[in-house]
Amino acid sequence: MPKQRITKEMVVEAAFEIARKEGAEKVIVKNIAERLGCSVQPIYSYCSNMEGLREELVERTRTFMKDYIASRLDRTNYFWSMGQAQIHFAKEEPNLFKMYFLRRRQDISSLQELYTKEGSPDMGEYLSQTLQISPEKARELHLNMIIYTMGIASILATTGSDIPEEEISDRLEKAYHAFCAQSREEHNE
Incomplete structure (x- = not known):
């Protein structure tokens, strides 16, 4: 069975879902990898530091919130x-x-x-x-x-x-x- 290709969007979305359900403090590489069903390696390839991921997560949240409020x-x-x-x-x-x-x-x-x-x-x-x-x-x-x-x-x-x-x-x-x-x-x- 071929391995699933992990994309940056998948990483951000997994982080978003973790933050949404469990809180931002639970957004760690291990939990993202677990949610995606992969090793931590693909996560590290997109997130050389957690600060960049947090910025992406804030932007994803802003988009979600704007859509939520607009509706x-x-x-x-x-x-x-x-x-x-x-x-x-x-x-x-x-x-x-x-x-x-x-x-x-x-x-x-x-x-x-x-x-x-x-x-x-x-x-x-x-x-x-x-x-x-x-x-x-x-x-x-x-x-x-x-x-x-x-x-x-x-x-x-x-x-x-x-x-x-x-x-x-x-x-x-x-x-x-x-x-x-x-x-x-x-x-x-």
Whole structure:
């Protein structure tokens, strides 16, 4: 029986599945080889160091998360449904959430920098038009909601808590209205 040819894509996918089911700390060469049913040699040929594999894994997770969130967006209430999708992602995919969001980032030195690098540039424009506030205030509103939403999502992903959906939605709604009121007040000053 001919040996199966192991590809880089197979290695990344196996690492992704391990991280998804067991957590990023279980992504080691031995476990990847076991999942693929091969020796560690093919894994080492693609992963001369684990840092490169972790970068590939983060990118694979980003793609998965974007597809996950996009499939749950309501175009009539884009902003709200985005926050809800992120909360659901943290609850349903806690290992991926932790690996992606709770990782150390060397290139981020402020919340504004994080927003610029990771935020959706279209959201600020959408909020500006929808709420009739300046683009600057819209981006600030968006950043505030990201911080608040990620706080709740982190609680869900790290504690395994089963906080009722209604309680989470109520908190998000209150935060949204408070941040909107603040943005409108500052806009009218």
